[in-house]
Amino acid sequence: MTDLNQSLFDRARQVIPGGVNSPVRAFRAVGGTPRFISRAQGPYFWDANGQRYIDYIGSWGPMILGHGHPAVLEAVQRAAVEGFSFGAPTEREIELAEAILSHVPSMDMVRLVSSGTEAAMTAIRLARGATGRRKLIKFEGCYHGHADALLVKAGSGLATFGNPTSAGVPAEVVQDTLVLEYNNLAQLEEAFTLHSADIACLMMEPIAGNMNFVRSDVAFMKRCRELCTQHGALLVLDEVMTGFRVALGSAQSLYAQALPGFKPDITVLGKVIGGGMPLAAFGGPRAIMEQLAPLGPVYQAGTLSGNPVATACGLATLKEIAKPGFWDALSQRTHDLVDGLKASAKKHGVPFSADCQGGMFGFFLLPELPRNYSSVMKSDSPRFNQLFHGLLDRGVYIAPALYEAGFVSSAHSAEDIQATIAAADAVFASL
Numbered sequence: 001m002t003d004l005n006q007s008l009f010d011r012a013r014q015v016i017p018g019g020v021n022s023p024v025r026a027f028r029a030v031g032g033t034p035r036f037i038s039r040a041q042g043p044y045f046w047d048a049n050g051q052r053y054i055d056y057i058g059s060w061g062p063m064i065l066g067h068g069h070p071a072v073l074e075a076v077q078r079a080a081v082e083g084f085s086f087g088a089p090t091e092r093e094i095e096l097a098e099a100i101l102s103h104v105p106s107m108d109m110v111r112l113v114s115s116g117t118e119a120a121m122t123a124i125r126l127a128r129g130a131t132g133r134r135k136l137i138k139f140e141g142c143y144h145g146h147a148d149a150l151l152v153k154a155g156s157g158l159a160t161f162g163n164p165t166s167a168g169v170p171a172e173v174v175q176d177t178l179v180l181e182y183n184n185l186a187q188l189e190e191a192f193t194l195h196s197a198d199i200a201c202l203m204m205e206p207i208a209g210n211m212n213f214v215r216s217d218v219a220f221m222k223r224c225r226e227l228c229t230q231h232g233a234l235l236v237l238d239e240v241m242t243g244f245r246v247a248l249g250s251a252q253s254l255y256a257q258a259l260p261g262f263k264p265d266i267t268v269l270g271k272v273i274g275g276g277m278p279l280a281a282f283g284g285p286r287a288i289m290e291q292l293a294p295l296g297p298v299y300q301a302g303t304l305s306g307n308p309v310a311t312a313c314g315l316a317t318l319k320e321i322a323k324p325g326f327w328d329a330l331s332q333r334t335h336d337l338v339d340g341l342k343a344s345a346k347k348h349g350v351p352f353s354a355d356c357q358g359g360m361f362g363f364f365l366l367p368e369l370p371r372n373y374s375s376v377m378k379s380d381s382p383r384f385n386q387l388f389h390g391l392l393d394r395g396v397y398i399a400p401a402l403y404e405a406g407f408v409s410s411a412h413s414a415e416d417i418q419a420t421i422a423a424a425d426a427v428f429a430s431l
């Protein structure tokens with residue numbers, strides 16, 4: 001039988017670099033033929049051959065309600081009929097801004113944009129504009145989109161700044177970016193001692209979904225906050241993935257439970273707040289946000305920012321996840337999945353560790369949960385690839401890369417979770 005995924009992939013590669021519009025989709029880390037998705041419904045999607053998968057990608061986070069939620073679909077259809085895009089303000093942008101702010105008390109104001117990259121890039125410009133400083137700190141293994149200043153790997157030491165991770169990024173552009181090890185208190189202290197009044201901001205994922213699933217230690221997050229305050233730098237939490245995914249109040253609400261009064265200065269959001277449509281955002285206290293054009297000197301703009309159809313999708317999504325009981329049910333599903341996978345791996349003697357929060361989970365073919373990027377990369381990559389394809393062949397689609405997180409939606413049923421665990425059990429037995 002013709003593999004329609006393969007023929008589509010062959011055709012795609014003629015006209016789109018690598019056949020994909022985002023590199024991770026090409027399966028280069030895991031090998032094999034990418035699945036071309038024809039349609040999705042609930043927790044499932046179907047590929048070009050008509051093969052059904054239980055979807056744990058969820059568009060890399062946005063599809064927290066699963067695919068085709070009736071209330072969201074209806075809101076998008078109604079908005080589309082009213083008009084796709086006006087390039088003028090709409091009431092729904094106010095409604096979405098108000099909804100976001102109602103769940104994230106660290107923000108007084110928010111600016112809507114079209115991608116997480118755009119939001120993170122602007123957050124850095126805003127931090128630099130608001131402080132008048134140049135330097136920024138990020139952490140190895142955290143991904144904040146593909147803006148030039150953020151495509152950087154650690155320099156040779158704390159006194160030296162980053163080196164580009166991508167061609168086309170001049171060294172000058174990353175010379176103000178310092179890359180530290182995640183959860184490394186000693187490096188954090190030293191960096192602030194060395195570069196104190198030059199640091200505009202520290203940007204981090206509070207739970208690093210781009211290292212699969214690595215939590216910032218509470219003590220580490222506490223020190224990031226304290227040192228930023230002490231040295232006049234802004235703490236920027238990139239919650240593009242964790243925002244409205246790990247909790248209704250996002251990851252920062254979890255740290256605020258452990259650290260009373262904890263607040264970042266700027267929050268970057270995306271994914272869930274767009275519900276699968278191109279929409280992201282960044283926000284913070286009024287004094288910082290009013291530095292932005294048209295009020296202040298920090299420029300930022302966007303043709304499709306606050307797009308009327310995307311805001312309808314995001315608003316309908318936020319309304320659903322704010323309903324009573326949503327998070328208890330979702331967290332239970334995710335815990336059942338992770339507990340089942342752990343038990344199965346243990347039964348078959350496969351080194352395995354896993355963690356989860358709300359509708360986000362991660363696992364490692366390592367005996368202990370890693371705390372930083374270099375530990376994550378000790379994972380057994382060939383074995384992960386076997387697991388990935390073993391699951392894919394059994395109709396379970398997890399992230400095609402061992403450093404990517406997984407996502408459960410409210411559409412995943414207990415039966416879907418059990419079917420996933422059964423598939424994993426068969427694969428663990430074969431590893």
Ligand code: KE4
Pocket residue numbers: 022023024025060114115116117118120143144145146205209210238239240241270280404
């Ligand atoms: P986008 O520009 O892809 O909308 O967002 C960039 C971004 C920013 N911050 C965090 C914490 C992110 O996780 C992302 C994007 N995440 C990746 C998945 N790890 C998107 C998938 C992809 O690149 O295709």
